[in-house]
Amino acid sequence: MSTKLRAAIVGSTGYGGVELIRLLLAHPHVAITSVISSSNAGASIADGYPHLNQILTDKLDAVDVDLIREKADVVFLATPHGVSTELSPKLVDAGLKVIDISGDFRLKSGRDYEAWYKHKAADPAYIARAVYGLAEVFADEIRGAEFISNPGCYPTATLLGLAPIAASGWMDPKSVIADAKSGVSGAGRGLSLTVHYSEINENFLAYKVNKHQHTPEIEQTLSRLAGEEIVMTFTTHLVPMTRGILSTIYVNLKERRSEDEIFDLYRKYYEGRRFVRIRDKGKYPATKEVWGSNYCDIGLSLDPRTGRLTIISVIDNVVKGAAGQAVQNLNLMMGWDEATGLAFTPVYP
Numbered sequence: 001m002s003t004k005l006r007a008a009i010v011g012s013t014g015y016g017g018v019e020l021i022r023l024l025l026a027h028p029h030v031a032i033t034s035v036i037s038s039s040n041a042g043a044s045i046a047d048g049y050p051h052l053n054q055i056l057t058d059k060l061d062a063v064d065v066d067l068i069r070e071k072a073d074v075v076f077l078a079t080p081h082g083v084s085t086e087l088s089p090k091l092v093d094a095g096l097k098v099i100d101i102s103g104d105f106r107l108k109s110g111r112d113y114e115a116w117y118k119h120k121a122a123d124p125a126y127i128a129r130a131v132y133g134l135a136e137v138f139a140d141e142i143r144g145a146e147f148i149s150n151p152g153c154y155p156t157a158t159l160l161g162l163a164p165i166a167a168s169g170w171m172d173p174k175s176v177i178a179d180a181k182s183g184v185s186g187a188g189r190g191l192s193l194t195v196h197y198s199e200i201n202e203n204f205l206a207y208k209v210n211k212h213q214h215t216p217e218i219e220q221t222l223s224r225l226a227g228e229e230i231v232m233t234f235t236t237h238l239v240p241m242t243r244g245i246l247s248t249i250y251v252n253l254k255e256r257r258s259e260d261e262i263f264d265l266y267r268k269y270y271e272g273r274r275f276v277r278i279r280d281k282g283k284y285p286a287t288k289e290v291w292g293s294n295y296c297d298i299g300l301s302l303d304p305r306t307g308r309l310t311i312i313s314v315i316d317n318v319v320k321g322a323a324g325q326a327v328q329n330l331n332l333m334m335g336w337d338e339a340t341g342l343a344f345t346p347v348y349p
């Protein structure tokens with residue numbers, strides 16, 4: 001009998017799920033024991049993803065809580081919004097560790113969830129139990145947790161860029177603007193007109209302006225870190241690349257600070273956290289430099305003319321923005337080194 005932790009993946013046939021498969025196959029303490037599909041049970045996972053041939057060809061299981069309980073110790077949900085709302089409480093009650101990659105348990109206010117996601121909110125008792133898994137910021141709460149709500153892709157890039165300055169008390173709380181751009185895999189594997197090749201190729205567009213569902217998630221965490229309510233402007237864009245998010249963030253400071261003070265603040269905040277890399281002065285990260293990896297790279301510039309801080313933060317949306325951070329959270333939950341199974345170099349070029 002295996003001594004490895006047994007993992008099930010609901011939504012294994014989507015981009016988040018298949019990235020979890022790639023990462024968990026390389027994890028020394030985890031064995032994938034169930035890949036789950038709501039629409040294609042009985043088929044091999046490799047039928048839809050031929051890159052898995054001779055690597056993982058398991059048959060897909062149906063979504064069945066009793067079966068998951070029998071086959072797994074931890075379950076990842078990489079499902080569309082609204083699925084985890086119903087499923088996660090049953091899995092938690094069955095005694096499983098649960099890591100939800102969807103947005104269903106991120107917002108502590110069910111009313112906000114219904115307003116921004118247009119779905120019925122989950123049971124407030126389970127929302128209260130879900131620990132928000134922004135790994136570098138809330139590691140102490142994640143260690144030993146049983147139910148993790150994994151942050152969204154844009155919030156991961158944007159919040160890691162903002163956390164040190166938000167927590168410092170130096171930031172003007174009314175001044176936050178983030179302008180974020182994502183590759184197309186952020187929209188999942190499902191087909192739609194927006195992600196059609198001839199619509200997105202050689203194109204660049206803003207979408208969900210002032211309506212993006214990640215806005216209240218970023219505001220909720222910023223407000224918590226700053227100790228006062230933060231309302232922000234957040235604009236998302238789609239760029240014709242497969243993976244990657246770059247968030248350009250602007251904040252005003254309450255008082256003039258030197259650039260050295262800002263660099264010291266960021267370096268101290270992330271000291272010992274290997275997946276956040278602060279670039280040297282005058283250097284700014286690009287999405288390719290974190291491609292396929294769990295890194296979040298951050299560049300900083302304080303404009304001496306305006307006193308305004310510009311922060312550039314990049315991640316791979318399917319790794320640090322989803323599956324990689326989920327595995328990092330599992331590592332923290334289990335008391336393993338947070339980099340277990342994740343200590344690989346970005347793919348370049």
Ligand SMILES: NC(=O)C1=CN([C@@H]2O[C@H](COP(=O)(O)OP(=O)(O)OC[C@H]3O[C@@H](n4cnc5c(N)ncnc54)[C@H](OP(=O)(O)O)[C@@H]3O)[C@@H](O)[C@H]2O)C=CC1
Nearest residue numbers: 011013014015016037038039078079102153186188189322
């Ligand atoms: N792509 C990304 O970069 C990121 C995605 N996320 C979030 O992760 C979740 C998954 O995203 P992503 O992988 O991109 O999406 P995909 O559309 O690629 O995959 C979602 C999967 O969910 C399964 N599914 C659909 N309906 C149900 C259901 N009722 N019950 C169980 N499973 C169902 C589908 O597979 P089947 O029909 O086989 O069941 C499908 O493959 C979403 O909530 C997304 O917002 C979060 C961060 C980043």
Ligand SMILES: CC(=O)N[C@@H](CCC(=O)OP(=O)(O)O)C(=O)O
Nearest residue numbers: 101102103152153182183186187
């Ligand atoms: C490019 C693209 O379409 N991205 C998606 C991100 C979806 C996502 O990751 O959803 P949750 O984090 O809320 O689960 C979007 O903007 O809605």
